[in-house]
Amino acid sequence: MEAVCEQVHEGDGEEHAGEDEAMLWSFQEALERQTLQIGASACGATAVVDVLKALSIDVAPEEADRCVQTRLRRNESPLPDYLLSRSEAGATHAQLIQGAQEASKGKVIGRFFHLHPRRRVQLVPWLARWIRNGAVPVATMNMQQAVPEGEEVPDAWHHQLIFGVAPNAVFMTNPLDVESEGLVHQRLCSESVLLIRRDDVLQRLTADCCLSGLSDIQSDPRWRALDIQGQVKQMSREEEQDQPKLTHIRIPAAYSSGITLFALRESELGQELINAAELALL
Structure with missing residues (x-):
């Protein structure tokens, strides 16, 4: 990961940024500014805290979690109710959008872009264009997809803020990580199970x-x-x-895989986001 980060830093500077490169934060800034998981099943609320931070709006993690209305697993319930709780534990992209709007007192809007079924999009260049314009992306991914051989299948989906992209690299928080474009795209293109x-x-x-x-x-x-x-x-x-x-x-999952882009409502970018077309199906 460090080697990839060094490559990104070498390319810092607007005049050198290619269409496949854009950073909200440097790796060091992300290390210092990222919010670690704030509670059980609260990856969505954690991402919202960092979205608002990236848009220069400070909100307490507890307030973000209240606004997102994180749902918890009902571990002590009988099997049918337990499975229902598992299908909706955490938050959907709609809850993230509503939570960011409420926590920011209406200053922030979000727009979700479905990536399943597969869309006609090159993920990194598409993200880079929005990030360079000031949008803050959050990925909603099925982590049970594209599991490396020999590793245990994860137990849940996951929301992660994307703080930058580079050729074939996507940089995310909670945890601070870099993954290949192809792997991230696989996790972003999943049926809701x-x-x-x-x-x-x-x-x-x-x-x-x-x-x-x-x-x-x-x-x-x-x-x-x-x-x-x-x-x-x-x-x-x-x-x-x-x-x-x-x-x-x-079992069915309440979540949809894709990218939510956030921006300030009263900005030109906010209006562009509202009016942006859906990504075309392949």
């Missing part, structure tokens, strides 16, 4: 657990389409049989 670990399902699968409600949670047809009840029953049968075991079940 969440993998739930086998142990998290089976430890809540008690004798009196009613599975019938899993098909129609909140009347969302996606629960029936994914046959959650069938997946859970298969896991249960596998405990008694000598056969390959499902490592996860798939």
Whole structure:
């Protein structure tokens, strides 16, 4: 990561910035200014704190979290309610936009750009253009996509502020990191599903657990389409049989993968953001 950061710093200066390079903060500034995770499932609220900071608006982390209305996992609930809580734990991009607007007393607006299904866009040049104009991007990514071989599948989606881009590199906070354009794009182009670990399902699968409600949670047809009840029953049968075991079940997720761009409402950029066209489908 340091080698890539050095390359970016060597390119600092407006006259040298190519179409694939733009930084809100230098790496050192990001190290000093970033906000670390402020609470359980609060990566979205954490990103909002840094968005407002980048737009010169200081808000206490607790206030940002209140405005975003972070949802928590209900770990002690029976399986159906636990799975529902997992599907919406944290925050959606809509909550981030509403939270930033409320926390800034209306000074900041956000605009979400879907990247699933796949769009006709080159991610780094597109981000670089908006960042150079003063927009602050937040990525909403399915971290269960593009997992490096040998690593454990992460347990959640994630919101991260993007403080800069360079050729084939995306710089993010919470945690401070740089990833390749291709990997980030994969995580930004995901259907709205969440993998739930086998142990998290089976430890809540008690004798009196009613599975019938899993098909129609909140009347969302996606629960029936994914046959959650069938997946859970298969896991249960596998405990008694000598056969390959499902490592996860798939449930609907409340989140959409893509990029939210934030700007000051009364700026020219704010108006451009409001009027920007959706990214075209491939």
